[in-house]
Amino acid sequence: MLELRDIHAGYGLSTVLRGIDLRVGAGERVAILGRNGVGKTTLLRAIVGAIRLQQGELMFDGRTIGELPTHERARLGIAYVPQGREIFPSLSVLDNLKAAAFGTGQLDWKARVDELFIEFPVLAEKQKARGASLSGGQQQILALARALITQPRLLILDEPTEGIQPSIVDQIADTIRAINEKRGIAVIVVEQNLDFVVRLGTHAHIIEKGAIVADMPAADLLHDEVQQRKYLGV
Numbered sequence: 001m002l003e004l005r006d007i008h009a010g011y012g013l014s015t016v017l018r019g020i021d022l023r024v025g026a027g028e029r030v031a032i033l034g035r036n037g038v039g040k041t042t043l044l045r046a047i048v049g050a051i052r053l054q055q056g057e058l059m060f061d062g063r064t065i066g067e068l069p070t071h072e073r074a075r076l077g078i079a080y081v082p083q084g085r086e087i088f089p090s091l092s093v094l095d096n097l098k099a100a101a102f103g104t105g106q107l108d109w110k111a112r113v114d115e116l117f118i119e120f121p122v123l124a125e126k127q128k129a130r131g132a133s134l135s136g137g138q139q140q141i142l143a144l145a146r147a148l149i150t151q152p153r154l155l156i157l158d159e160p161t162e163g164i165q166p167s168i169v170d171q172i173a174d175t176i177r178a179i180n181e182k183r184g185i186a187v188i189v190v191e192q193n194l195d196f197v198v199r200l201g202t203h204a205h206i207i208e209k210g211a212i213v214a215d216m217p218a219a220d221l222l223h224d225e226v227q228q229r230k231y232l233g234v
């Protein structure tokens, strides 16, 4: 479904990604791990089109998308929840969902919102509350629902556990896993929290010096302190 071949990207004249190769199949779940500053967020930005590729090929469903603007990639089915979630803090939960639906031209937004309210009852309860008044976990659920309203086929999440109470982290992992399993939406997640990644049940790809240097089931990494020190610096 998604294929990156020899991707180079960065900021201005600096190159952060130096030859990323990655394939994500339809309905697959993958995690991107690595030390701070190795380019995990930069990789997600390159996939969604927030930064330009310097070199390499990006394919989605067999089509080259590396030159397409972000909104066209979204229309093809790529949804992105950035680090910090970026919900609208002063808008209500309902208006946050509406804004996401209008942004991608979803005409049947009301039916979609009703479905999401059934799936995530906390959002129905809090539909009139301002985004800023939600807890970190509730904001993450809202961010997921905003992404789902566009009916994506690939969901890209940057550090979904950031700012979330440890007791809620498992719930967020289970929610993302259910989204993947029930809807068949492929998931790429960048995370620092290894327990979360293991709970999500993903394959882990490790980035170092702008390239993917290893991949393994995340559960294997959990019990391997040598690899954890080597790749994650923990």
Ligand SMILES: Nc1ncnc2c1ncn2[C@@H]1O[C@H](COP(=O)(O)OP(=O)(O)OP(=O)(O)O)[C@@H](O)[C@H]1O
Binding pocket: 011, 016, 034, 035, 036, 037, 038, 039, 040, 041, 042, 043
């Ligand atoms: N907007 C930007 N302009 C210039 N350099 C940037 C910008 N954003 C990130 N960088 C640099 O690119 C490199 C990779 O950053 P990136 O945020 O992708 O790393 P990361 O692996 O996601 O790190 P973290 O785990 O800390 O979020 C870093 O050296 C960073 O300083």
